[in-house]
Amino acid sequence: MFRRVALLLLVGLLAWAYQATQPPPPKICGSPGGPPITAPRIKLRDGRYLAYKEHGVSKQVARYKIIFVHGFGSSRHDAVIATKPSAEFIEELGVHIVSLDRPGYGESDPDPKRTVKSLALDIEELADQLGFGSKFYVVGYSMGGQVIWSCLQYIPHRLAGATLYAPVVNYWWPGFPANLSTDAYYKQPPGDQWALRVAHHIPWLTYWWNTQKLFPSSSVIVGKPEIFSSQDLEIRRKMQASGIQTNRPHGKQQGVYESNHRDMMIGFGRWEFDPIEIKNPFPNNEGSVHLWQGDEDRLVPVELQRFIVGKLPWIDYHELPGAGHLFAYNDGINEAMLKSMLTGEK
Template sequence: MAGKILVILLIGFLAFAYQAIKPPPPKICGSPGGPPITAPRIELSDGRHLAYKEQGVPKDEAKYKIVFIHGFDCCRHDVVIASTLSHDVIESLGIYIVSIDRPGYGESDPHPQRTPKSLALDIEELADQLELGSKFYVVGFSMGGQVVWGCLKYIPHRLAGAALLTPVVNYWWPSFPSNLSTKSYYDQLLPDQWTLRVAHYLPWLTYWWNTQKYFPSSSVAAHSPDIFKTQDMQLGPRFDGSQEKYRVW
């Protein structure tokens, strides 16, 4: 009898653990019960949709055609270079910017099997459908930098140039000097160190770690002010103010 109870308890625990580590199904934009579609989107070759936003001069008049990739907790509206450059500068330099919602963000369909290569190919397909020409520029902000690295590796022949703005790095990259990456890793807040350890060594636990309440997880996801310097705190309200236009709380 005791053995049967233990088996039932074990099955119950495993079922609970499975539900805890499995992310809920995404709500697809335009589907029943899902958010509405408000942005222009392209349909990719695998049937997914990628939302985008165009800014700057008309692309057929542009000297510089830039694909901008946003960071964490952002979307196609958060284009750092567009918000920091004046309209006159953009006009005089002939800058055209198309920003995207990365897969699973904003109004772009999720892609659970995405890889650095698939993200780069998404960018290439976007450029082809929008007729940006044989070469274009890519700019990645924060976590958007991973997409730029993928573009440099998988579609370098399509790039006129690439830029990284405050990119997030992988502390386990072998090409980094180990003393530098180690020091930088331990300069982070302790919750962020543990979040990265979980994501690196136990990626299947990432969703649970970022949603559980027993231990402090990502300071970035929690919008903790502890991660900011004095200058960041001064500029933060300007960034938050720009996001109020489209955020739904």
């Protein structure tokens, strides 16, 4: 009798444990009970829908066409290069910007088959369906900056130029010296170390790990203030005072698993290529690639960024003294970035 009860308890415990690791199904936009569709969207090659937002001058008169890729937990509404420069500056330069909701974010359908490569192909298809022509520019911030590596790898022939703002690094990229990446990894808070270990080594446990209350999870998801530098905290205060919002709930309205958690599994998983081995997409200087990084960024280790650009000398590297991860919201940075990428002005 005791063995039977023990067996039933074990089976029940295992069933509960399995259920706890399974994320709820996403709330697809436009489906019964799901969020409404308010954005323009394109239908992709596999039937998914990708939402986007247009900024700046019309594409019919634009001299430059840019696709902006948002960061972790954000959405198409958080296109800092479209909102932080003045409208007069954007118009004078003749810039048309499209920001997209990455799969699972905002109003873009989730992509359960998402890979490092697939989003680069989504971006290419978005440009084609919007009539951007044979070449266009790409800009990405934070986790969106990481996506730009995929564009440089998989669609370099479509790019007129690219800019990466504080692109997130994957500590398991094989090109990093083990001592350098290990040292940077252990500078993170313990909760972040464990969250990334789980995302990399046992991704099927990512949902449970980042929703359980027994152990510390991702500081970024929780939004702990210690992940921000002193400059970041000052920028956040100014943004809050002026009503500027980022990481709005809208970005995660279809569920945290297909947005935040899949971001972690892809971004810190096993990549099909090593960014440190990417070839120069502009060997004849017909375009340029820029990487901007704050030297006090507590989310993206500057020493790893320095190593990458040291191996890729064709990247124009801009290191900002005293800047943290939110430097893109500082006055003047986006104007300087656009001029560097579009006109070559330093």
